[in-house]
Amino acid sequence: MASYREIAVNGLWKNNPGLVQLLGLCPLLGVSNSMVNALGMGIATALVLAASNAAVALVRNQVTDAVRLPVFVMIIAALTTCIELLMQAFTYELYQILGIFIPLITTNCIILGRAEAFAAKNSVLHASFDGLMMGAGFGLVMLAIGTVRELLGTGAILGNMHLLFGPIAAHWQLTLFSDYSGFLLAILPPGAFLVLGLLIALKNVLDERAAERAKATAAAPAPATSRRVRVTGVIE
Numbered sequence: 749m750a751s752y753r754e755i756a757v758n759g760l761w762k763n764n765p766g767l768v769q770l771l772g773l774c775p776l777l778g779v780s781n782s783m784v785n786a787l788g789m790g791i792a793t794a795l796v797l798a799a800s801n802a803a804v805a806l807v808r809n810q811v812t813d814a815v816r817l818p819v820f821v822m823i824i825a826a827l828t829t830c831i832e833l834l835m836q837a838f839t840y841e842l843y844q845i846l847g848i849f850i851p852l853i854t855t856n857c858i859i860l861g862r863a864e865a866f867a868a869k870n871s872v873l874h875a876s877f878d879g880l881m882m883g884a885g886f887g888l889v890m891l892a893i894g895t896v897r898e899l900l901g902t903g904a905i906l907g908n909m910h911l912l913f914g915p916i917a918a919h920w921q922l923t924l925f926s927d928y929s930g931f932l933l934a935i936l937p938p939g940a941f942l943v944l945g946l947l948i949a950l951k952n953v954l955d956e957r958a959a960e961r962a963k964a965t966a967a968a969p970a971p972a973t974s975r976r977v978r979v980t981g982v983i984e
Contacts, residue, residue, distance in 0.1 A: 776886070785842070786890040796828055820860060820863045
């Protein structure tokens, strides 16, 4: 059974769903044109992932192989419906903006994949933590894409955060470039592909440099240690 540290590192970096597995690309690219959209979708996905992994781990010993996948899909669909109803109740305008991508969390291959590959084989605590870390990794990638696209497209960040956090966030917007005419490509669908490709390239470069440093450290000779020898003799 993997440790909590290994689960966190896998979800956030080594096996990140968005940068390594390239799963869930429809919401990752479709609603990441702003920070608020990306953050709302990321939180919803992470909650469904954590809850579904915990539920699958609870019933894994009571479900036969013949109905395992249908049961998993029903669990994910039920939890997605709960998230959808909560968003309708508390963040209705953001729910309307995200549109069909919220109910499509049910078919997100990240969630079903983690239920089959991890939750069905591990304890409830490990499974729920794995779902939370995978969801956090997916959400952070989406938030990074949304930040870059919003900044390049409008010259500002944190716009319309009141849609998610209420009136307290009405004045959170930060305008970094005044009199900015905007870069339309950044907020159009091709901009999402370009930003995602740059993030994947950046991760690959960082991984290669880390591997080179680790190889150099392993190949370096161990520093010589001086030992002081005390010699005693007997003179007759």
